[in-house]
Amino acid sequence: MRLIFLGPPGAGKGTQAKRLVEKYNIPQLSTGDMLRAAVAAGTPVGLKAKAVMEAGQLVSDDIVVGIIVDRIEEPDARNGFILDGFPRTVAQAEALDAALAAKGQKVDLALELVVDHDKLVDRIINRAAEAQARGEEVRKDDDPEVFKTRLAAYARDTAVVAPYYKERGLLVQIDGQQPIDKVSADIEKALSPLLTNV
Structure with a gap:
């Protein structure tokens, strides 16, 4: 089961991916x-990435895809994997x-968690306020201004990936504004045709 998780930041991809990791024993990548792991391990592709990052440049699609391909060779990914945060562009999806x-x-399958962007900003503001109320440090990603910037970048760049998978009949859109358990149930329903083929 090779899955792609799509959706804006804060949509709940991490929460849902974690549940699938536990249920199906496949890694979330x-x-x-x-x-970071490839750089630390000093793999050929990791060394290439390190050189690019040290030069202050963005790692190319070829390098990122190379790292993914190396990673899915590992035994824990034999039954599949969940890719979260990739692909971010159509070029990456094609690669x-x-x-x-x-x-x-x-x-x-590509699962897209669909969430209203204004409601997402409200969700993040609430999450930041709750963290502060508990005396915890607010995650940098949960700063509303930082979050709005990330959301705009998502809308500009990554939102184009969903139509790519839709054209191929692989996209399932799920209402990410529902309660967490309902989102999980909808994901299970989307996955059920894959499970009959396993």
Whole structure:
């Protein structure tokens, strides 16, 4: 089960991915974490990424896809994986498809959590206020101004990825504003056709 999680920041992708990781015993792959791990491990692709990052540049799609391809070779990803935060552009989606096809694999489903952007900003403001009330430090990502910038970047760049998967019949949109358990139930319903083929 090779899944892609799409949706704006704060939509609940992390919460839902965690539930799927526990239920299906497949890893959730964050490109940021994989990049750091590859650099730390000194893999060939990690060394390339390190050189680019040290030069203060963005890591190219080829390098990121290379890191993903290396990572999905590991035993824990044999039954599938959840990609969260990638692909961010159509070029990345195409590169991922090509890399998977070379291994005789493909993306099985792209799940998009759809949430009203104004409600998302309210959700983040509440989350920040609750953290402060508990005496906790507010996550940098939960600063409303930082969050609005991330949301605008998502709308500009990543929102174009959903139509790419829709054209291929792989996109399932789920109302991310429902209670968490209802979102999980809708995700399970979307996954059920895949499970009958396992």
